Each structure stands twice: as structure tokens, then as C-alpha cells.
Amino acid sequence: MKKYKGYLIDLDGTIYMGNHRIPAGERFIKRLQDAKIPYLFLTNNTTKTPRVVQKRLRTMFNIETPIETIYTASLATVNYMDDLGLEKTVYVIGEDGLKEAIYEAGYKKDRENPAYVVVALDSDLTYEMLALATFAIQKGAVFIGTNPDLNLPSERGLLPGAGSIIKLLEAATRVKATYIGKPEAIIAEKAVEKIALAKEELLMVGDNYLTDIRTGINNNIDSLLVTSGFTKAEEVPNLPVAPTHVVASLDDWEI
Known part of the structure; x- marks a missing residue:
């Protein structure tokens, strides 16, 4: 072997x-x-920061691991955006794990004319958020999907995942997202x-x-x-x- x-x-x-x-x-x-x-x-998973993942591994699963050993789709998204080198403005659909990674990297929220639209799982998603993302993408913002997972397993069954939200915006804008995860x-x-x-x-x-x-x-x-x-x-x-x-x-x- x-x-x-x-x-x-x-x-x-x-x-x-x-x-x-x-x-x-x-x-x-x-x-x-x-x-x-x-x-x-x-x-x-973009909903949790590496620090939260690290704590969860320690407290729930008896695993002690350095923070450097945890690499999320959020971090990969930031690395990709940094590589593109556009203006550091962004509109994000996503939860704290994603937003923290992006904003800590120096990106500023822009609801009107962002350089990037980043879309992930967001349990507080509203129609207005989808509308803002649609308008920004139509204006030329780089459209990034953090991961293509269509479903999210739960105790209730398979919930809509990040990929389902991204597919909706692809249909609304006729623009295909760049997927990271x-x-x-x-x-x-x-x-x-x-x-x-x-x-x-x-x-x-x-x-x-x-x-x-x-x-x-x-x-x-x-x-x-x-x-x-x-x-x-x-x-x-x-x-x-x-x-x-x-x-x-x-x-x-x-x-």
C-alpha cells in the first residue's frame, strides 16, 4: 500500500x-x-470560522488541532479574491464565518456597486438580498459561489444548500458563478x-x-x-x- x-x-x-x-x-x-x-x-462549510471549528473539534469530538490545520471555503474564497486583485468592495450573502473572513481581509461592504458578489449558505436569506446580488452581478460584479452543495443534511432532512441559492442567482442573472469549494x-x-x-x-x-x-x-x-x-x-x-x-x-x- x-x-x-x-x-x-x-x-x-x-x-x-x-x-x-x-x-x-x-x-x-x-x-x-x-x-x-x-x-x-x-x-x-462557510457558516463557522476556523476558530469555531477548532473549538468544536476540541469540545465535542476530543480532537486538539492547530488553527492552521483548518482550511474552509471562506478562506479559499478570500485567497481567490486577493489573487484577482480588484477593488476591495463586496456584497456577501452568507453567515458570520464567511463575512468575518472577508471583512478581516480588508474588504468593505457595498450594496450598490461592489467589485465582488459572494454567495454562500445564509439561513436569514431574504428576497431583497437576492435582488441586491442580482443587480450587482448585472452591473458587472464578479460572481463567486463558495461551494456547489445543493443540499445540507439536517435532522429534518435535506435542506437547500449554498448551491441552490447560487443556482437561483445564476438563473436570475444569466451569469455562471465561479465556484470555490x-x-x-x-x-x-x-x-x-x-x-x-x-x-x-x-x-x-x-x-x-x-x-x-x-x-x-x-x-x-x-x-x-x-x-x-x-x-x-x-x-x-x-x-x-x-x-x-x-x-x-x-x-x-x-x-
Whole structure:
């Protein structure tokens, strides 16, 4: 079995499930830490800051991890905007985790003529917010979608996700968004740059074939599907492109 020098790791469904522990996920991170193997948590969740994610891992899932090991779609969005180098004005549809990352990076809110419109999951979404975003995009603002997830799992069932809001604005404006989060190349390239290893030295670990595993497949990074969450074991034989590796539990993976 190939030995990997670093790991890109999904959180929800892989290391924990909602508010519930996945003990094998906790043990997996501890094994990486004991072996001094670098890892980066890679999440499409823009509602929480890395600091909140870090605290949640510590208090709910028995995982102590440095803040530098948490890379969210919010941070990747800011990095992408910085690379474009336009005027630092933005209209954001999203929650505190996204807004904090953007505003702390020096971007100013502009409801009328922003250089960027950034759209993510927002549980307080209103029609007026959609209207402002539509007008700004029609005026030429760069349209950024933080992640393409159409649904968000919850105790009530599958809720509309960020991708559903972005699709609505794409229909209203006839403009396709630039997507940042998994499985897109932007977040993958930024994560590879951050962990400072070559793609062939890395393994992308996750439970969702459409986001986590496709991040690996689409970006030439080996992948490990753990069937503890979204994509079930019975689906594996019919997947269009097979993951590099599949396990039922992260306890089964030899680092």
C-alpha cells in the first residue's frame, strides 16, 4: 500500500457526523498526529470560522488541532479574491464565518456597486438580498459561489444548500458563478499550496463522492472514500470513476 506524506481531510461525515462522534475519525487524527504526518481539514462549510471549528473539534469530538490545520471555503474564497486583485468592495450573502473572513481581509461592504458578489449558505436569506446580488452581478460584479452543495443534511432532512441559492442567482442573472469549494480546482490548488506537498504525495479523505472524492479525481490527487457518511458502500460498484481506496472505517486505513 502506498504511503502518503500528507492528508486533506473532510470533516462532517468523515471525522464526525453532525453533532455525533465518529470514534474512528478521532483515532485517525490522533494516529496522524503521533506519526507527525501533516494534514489539513478541508471543509465547504462557510457558516463557522476556523476558530469555531477548532473549538468544536476540541469540545465535542476530543480532537486538539492547530488553527492552521483548518482550511474552509471562506478562506479559499478570500485567497481567490486577493489573487484577482480588484477593488476591495463586496456584497456577501452568507453567515458570520464567511463575512468575518472577508471583512478581516480588508474588504468593505457595498450594496450598490461592489467589485465582488459572494454567495454562500445564509439561513436569514431574504428576497431583497437576492435582488441586491442580482443587480450587482448585472452591473458587472464578479460572481463567486463558495461551494456547489445543493443540499445540507439536517435532522429534518435535506435542506437547500449554498448551491441552490447560487443556482437561483445564476438563473436570475444569466451569469455562471465561479465556484470555490470542493470539488473545484480553486480550493484544491490552494490546499495543496498551503500544505506544501506535491499532489502525488497527498491523499484526499472523505465520505462524499460528489465533493470530497471528486476533489481528488478532478485534481489528480489520490482519494480515500470512507463509507461512514454520505456515499454508502452499496453505491461504490456503480460510481463513474472509482476512488483510489475505499474503507468502511478509518480504523481500517494504515497510515
